[in-house]
Amino acid sequence: MAGEVVKLLLTDSNGAYLDLTAGLGGHLRALAADLGLSARLYGIDKDGQAVGRARKNLEAIGQLKGLRKASYADVDVVVEQFEDRQFDGLLLDLGLSSDQLDDPARGFSFRRDGPLDMRFDTDTVGRTAADLINALDEKDIAEILRLFGEERGAARLARAIVRERQKEMILTTAQLARIVTGIVPPPHQTKSLARVFQAFRIAVNRELDELQAVLPRAVALLKAGGRLVVITYHSLEDRLVKRFFQEEARGCICPPGFPQCVCHRRPRLKIITRRILRPTPEEIKSNPRARSAKLRAVERLPL
Numbered sequence: 375m376a377g378e379v380v381k382l383l384l385t386d387s388n389g390a391y392l393d394l395t396a397g398l399g400g401h402l403r404a405l406a407a408d409l410g411l412s413a414r415l416y417g418i419d420k421d422g423q424a425v426g427r428a429r430k431n432l433e434a435i436g437q438l439k440g441l442r443k444a445s446y447a448d449v450d451v452v453v454e455q456f457e458d459r460q461f462d463g464l465l466l467d468l469g470l471s472s473d474q475l476d477d478p479a480r481g482f483s484f485r486r487d488g489p490l491d492m493r494f495d496t497d498t499v500g501r502t503a504a505d506l507i508n509a510l511d512e513k514d515i516a517e518i519l520r521l522f523g524e525e526r527g528a529a530r531l532a533r534a535i536v537r538e539r540q541k542e543m544i545l546t547t548a549q550l551a552r553i554v555t556g557i558v559p560p561p562h563q564t565k566s567l568a569r570v571f572q573a574f575r576i577a578v579n580r581e582l583d584e585l586q587a588v589l590p591r592a593v594a595l596l597k598a599g600g601r602l603v604v605i606t607y608h609s610l611e612d613r614l615v616k617r618f619f620q621e622e623a624r625g626c627i628c629p630p631g632f633p634q635c636v637c638h639r640r641p642r643l644k645i646i647t648r649r650i651l652r653p654t655p656e657e658i659k660s661n662p663r664a665r666s667a668k669l670r671a672v673e674r675l676p677l
């Protein structure tokens with residue numbers, strides 16, 4: 375959806391743009407191609423390995439003014455190191471990259487055997503998926519599976535995880551996958567595996583908390599008329615983004631019976647994508663992982 379992203383984000387060809395999930399720099403590169411030479415581009419990613427590779431990939435891009443390893447939740451602090459503090463466009467392309475998913479050492483995929491890590495930021499001593507799986511109570515594991523994986527068999531799966539870890543520690547993606555396929559019937563296995571792995575990834579990286587934190591901060595960094603584009607990959611994050619946009623696009627929130635407004639609340643955002651954008655069938659064919667992508671965009675109203 376890179377074409378759509380560029381079209382929606384670009385309001386000033388010599389403006390300032392920040393990719394909050396820079397990954398390997400694909401969107402930054404696409405933006406650079408359509409921007410003037412005095413435009414300024416910036417990127418943030420929580421994954422130090424991705425930032426290192428993006429730096430190489432974007433070496434020749436003169437408009438790139440800053441690339442930092444950081445969480446988007448801390449964007450307000452990070453931008454203090456940039457030349458620009460207000461932006462014409464911000465992008466959040468959530469989830470994980472194909473690169474991260476395909477690397478067995480990162481532990482994100484149930485299709486590849488590797489350590490149960492799942493941290494985006496592997497430089498700090500954060501808890502890995504193995505730490506959670508081997509230490510949490512059965513009740514907390516079930517809660518993770520229910521809340522972050524929307525997994526109906528959460529209680530049964532949590533029980534099986536706890537039973538298995540009493541025999542030996544669960545340290546690899548293959549062990550976790552075996553537990554799931556041991557109790558879920560074949561027609562539902564792939565979906566359950568995806569939900570279980572998604573749930574632990576979200577828990578390890580506190581993804582929903584970080585998303586909740588970044589949205590108001592991103593809006594505060596937009597110039598009037600500037601745009602925020604968000605691509606989500608599952609219903610939990612999409613719901614959160616949708617509700618935030620709706621709230622911010624609403625004006626007065628006084629009860630309908632009030633004779634006059636007492637909240638004096640004014641909308642901060644205008645929703646540009648009345649209908650969410652989805653990848654085309656051709657895009658899904660060339661990149662099946664994009665099939666769940668949903669794109670929403672908003673514009674900052676004058677202050």
Ligand SMILES: C[S@@+](CC[C@H](N)C(=O)[O-])C[C@H]1O[C@@H](n2cnc3c(N)ncnc32)[C@H](O)[C@@H]1O
Pocket residue numbers: 394395396397398399400401402418419420421424444445446447467468469470471494579584
């Ligand atoms: C779908 S990929 C982005 C791909 C990128 N747009 C590109 O063009 O290559 C999502 C990226 O978000 C990063 N990420 C996940 N959580 C993050 C966070 N809290 N702060 C910053 N980056 C994060 C991941 O490390 C990953 O590189």
